[in-house]
Amino acid sequence: MIRRSERTNLVQARKFSEALDRAMLGYTNKQLTTAQMIVQLLELAKWVREAKRHGEELGLSGEETVFYDV
DSSP: OHHHHHHHOHHHHHHHHHHHHHHHHHHHTTSSOHHHHHHHHHHHHHHHHHHHHHHHHTTOOHHHHHHHHO
């Protein structure tokens, strides 16, 4: 999902990627347990879905959503 949004919405893709990187770093440094990492990934997936729905709810096209996010 992040890769797909990266092709069209660089701002959102960068935010998602940074959030994923932070979670992975926390897990790698043993600051997060496996269960906490799973929760982080689920929250990130929810965030990605909500970001996609946000533009649709506003009735914006993909290009308009990108402009709105910038």
